[in-house]
Amino acid sequence: MVPLDSLKIGRDEIFKGQQENEEYICFFRHHWIDILRELIYFIIFLTLITILIVKIGEIQGVLRGNREIKLFFFTGFLGITVFMHRFFIKILNYFINVGIITDRRVIDHKRSLFFVDSMDSIDMAQIQNIEKIQNGVLPSILRFGDIKLYLTASDSIKTFHRIPNARFHFREINRKREARQRALRRGLRREQEPPEAQKEQKPEQKEIPEEKIAQPY
Known part of the structure; x- marks a missing residue:
């Protein structure tokens, strides 16, 4: 048999800050619709990256000897880096x-x-x-x-x-x-309640007659 003391819930057993004998019921986050916009932007971003990879040969031909377009692509690369960091930070914040x-x-x-x-x-x-x-x-x-x-x-x-x-x-x-x-x-x-009312009343014990008590042989 498992002792009752071992069934008690201790502090910080399931989550940080849990009190002794505090029963954990459930947890919840915000609905996934909170990150739906970020997911749509991420899908669009992946689509653009896929197109750039497919057209990489043509892009290299355009970039040769054209500083303005090189600067434009460099700025776009920085924007992509910022977006990726922002996206993953928002996803992590959603889960924690x-x-x-x-x-x-x-x-x-x-x-x-x-x-x-x-x-x-x-x-x-x-x-x-x-x-x-x-x-x-x-x-x-x-x-x-x-x-x-x-x-x-x-x-x-x-x-x-x-x-x-x-x-x-x-x-x-x-x-x-x-x-x-x-x-x-x-x-x-x-x-x-007064102290007298808080005391538990003990059940009355009936006296057993002597003739009904079994005598040892």
């Missing part, structure tokens, strides 16, 4: 920016490849209301939308934009929010 849902918190981890690394944590008990926004043709077909969290501690609103499968994540946050708030209310009522 995540949101995490646990049984206690909703965590927004914003990160970039070089300069940004911030983490915002919202306790489930502080969420007053949840709103899912999925308006338009593309959000309905591709099943993405925005999720707004209205907080009780202040008038602030936390919005997660373009979340894939917004209905699933909305349902998970709502369930964990209700479970977290119920657990806190039970704990608060238990603290407000």
Whole structure:
């Protein structure tokens, strides 16, 4: 049998910043439509590169003795280099920016490849209301939308934009929010009870008559 202590979830077991006994539910990124424009530009770029490779012989003939066209191609080469770096940085930033849902918190981890690394944590008990926004043709077909969290501690609103499968994540946050708030209310009522009511009543033990006790031979 596995001891109960070994089943407890330790700190930083699944993700960095995880608390003890905090149950990990799921994580999410922005919808892939966020990088659709970059992918289209990349496909166009690959098409142009393919054409240049096929026509390399003709291009070399044009470049001979023509400084203006050489300068133009050199500028284009620099532009291609900048575009490639920008494309791969955006792709990496897309994958490392995540949101995490646990049984206690909703965590927004914003990160970039070089300069940004911030983490915002919202306790489930502080969420007053949840709103899912999925308006338009593309959000309905591709099943993405925005999720707004209205907080009780202040008038602030936390919005997660373009979340894939917004209905699933909305349902998970709502369930964990209700479970977290119920657990806190039970704990608060238990603290407000008098000490006499908190003591567990032991079951009465019935006395066994002496004649019913088996005597040893």
